Amino acid sequence: MKYLIFGKNGQLGEEFQKALSNKNMKFLALSHKECDISDLKKLREIFESYKPDVVINCAAYNYVDKAETDFWDSYKTNALGVRNLSYLSKIYNCYFITYSTDYVFDGTKEEGLYTEGDTPNPLNEYGKSKLTGEKWVFEEDLNKYLILRTSWVYGEGKQNFIYKVLQWVERNSYLKIAYDEISVPTSTRTIVEVTLKAIKQELSGLYHLTNSGYASRYEWAKKILELKGIKKFIYPVSKDIFDLPAKRPKFSAMDNGKISSELGIEILRWDEELEALLKYKN
Numbered sequence: 001m002k003y004l005i006f007g008k009n010g011q012l013g014e015e016f017q018k019a020l021s022n023k024n025m026k027f028l029a030l031s032h033k034e035c036d037i038s039d040l041k042k043l044r045e046i047f048e049s050y051k052p053d054v055v056i057n058c059a060a061y062n063y064v065d066k067a068e069t070d071f072w073d074s075y076k077t078n079a080l081g082v083r084n085l086s087y088l089s090k091i092y093n094c095y096f097i098t099y100s101t102d103y104v105f106d107g108t109k110e111e112g113l114y115t116e117g118d119t120p121n122p123l124n125e126y127g128k129s130k131l132t133g134e135k136w137v138f139e140e141d142l143n144k145y146l147i148l149r150t151s152w153v154y155g156e157g158k159q160n161f162i163y164k165v166l167q168w169v170e171r172n173s174y175l176k177i178a179y180d181e182i183s184v185p186t187s188t189r190t191i192v193e194v195t196l197k198a199i200k201q202e203l204s205g206l207y208h209l210t211n212s213g214y215a216s217r218y219e220w221a222k223k224i225l226e227l228k229g230i231k232k233f234i235y236p237v238s239k240d241i242f243d244l245p246a247k248r249p250k251f252s253a254m255d256n257g258k259i260s261s262e263l264g265i266e267i268l269r270w271d272e273e274l275e276a277l278l279k280y281k282n
């Protein structure tokens with residue numbers, strides 16, 4: 001089996017390379033510079049020469065606030081790029097895997113966590129671009145594909161909340177963190193482990209893939225500081241005080257029950273996973 005990975009230098013792309021190397025699996029990973037997924041011609045050359053069995057798309061435009069004004073950039077990667085990859089996966093008969101987000105939901109659901117059956121209604125341009133990407137994958141009607149919606153992803157790298165919290169610690173005498181923004185912190189380690197199991201069992205369709213449980217940004221930040229042994233006061237505030245360009249859902253936690261039961265696994269709670277990953281990194 002040959003794997004083709006896009007978004008090589010991102011958090012998830014890096015984790016996949018680590019995992020596939022450890023398992024001695026054959027793969028080709030490409031960075032944004034090496035291949036822009038909005039470039040169909042270039043993509044076709046790569047598919048033609050490498051002939052992958054599995055295509056994993058870790059490339060994405062993830063700048064939620066910037067996307068409000070640069071919405072063409074987010075659309076180009078998150079919608080058109082995903083369409084290009086699913087189109088070529090169909091032609092070359094590949095198993096196509098791509099990732100989406102909890103921000104496809106508006107956060108107004110009150111009775112429990114979001115399931116795959118709930119209707120999306122994104123509040124911001126980033127969420128709209130990701131939802132368009134999802135729709136185009138469905139339209140391609142592939143034999144085997146996975147759209148894996150995840151949330152609040154962290155791994156090695158800077159494009160995550162943990163990195164931001166640690167920067168705020170350096171720069172401020174105390175932190176102000178939102179108590180009214182709730183979802184599921186999810187590690188790239190969990191995403192990669194579960195994705196590889198899903199590929200092995202040839203699952204196909206839309207699934208929510210997060211760690212278990214849920215937390216506010218405030219609870220998450222408190223846990224990060226506790227595990228890092230950092231003493232800093234955290235003042236809980238409403239997200240509205242930040243007046244950010246993009247609206248974010250207040251409760252977008254997703255239920256991972258469908259993927260866990262189909263794979264027969266239990267996915268670690270967000271706080272247990274964070275503890276396992278941060279404990280030895282102080």
Ligand SMILES: NC(=O)C1=CN([C@@H]2O[C@H](COP(=O)(O)OP(=O)(O)OC[C@H]3O[C@@H](n4cnc5c(N)ncnc54)[C@H](OP(=O)(O)O)[C@@H]3O)[C@@H](O)[C@H]2O)C=CC1
Nearest residue numbers: 007009010011012032036037059060077099150151152153
């Ligand atoms: N980070 C998060 O909190 C969440 C992420 N997700 C989804 O999970 C997936 C993985 O995210 P994550 O690893 O955090 O993302 P990162 O932002 O860490 O990495 C994304 C990578 O994609 C590359 N990239 C951007 N545009 C293009 C393009 N047009 N062609 C090729 N490569 C491109 C970027 O390169 P460069 O930097 O050089 O542009 C970057 O290396 C994405 O689908 C994301 O939307 C879902 C929920 C939450």
Ligand SMILES: Cc1cn([C@H]2C[C@H](O)[C@@H](COP(=O)(O)OP(=O)(O)O[C@H]3O[C@@H](C)C(=O)[C@@H](O)[C@H]3O)O2)c(=O)[nH]c1=O
Nearest residue numbers: 062064101102151152153160161176177178217239248
């Ligand atoms: C500046 C600041 C922000 N915040 C909060 C409010 C704000 O909504 C939030 C912004 O953090 P981030 O920029 O990490 O959040 P954001 O980039 O919106 O994170 C999202 O990224 C995309 C890619 C996803 O798909 C989502 O699942 C989610 O992970 O942090 C504080 O609590 N304190 C602060 O001092």
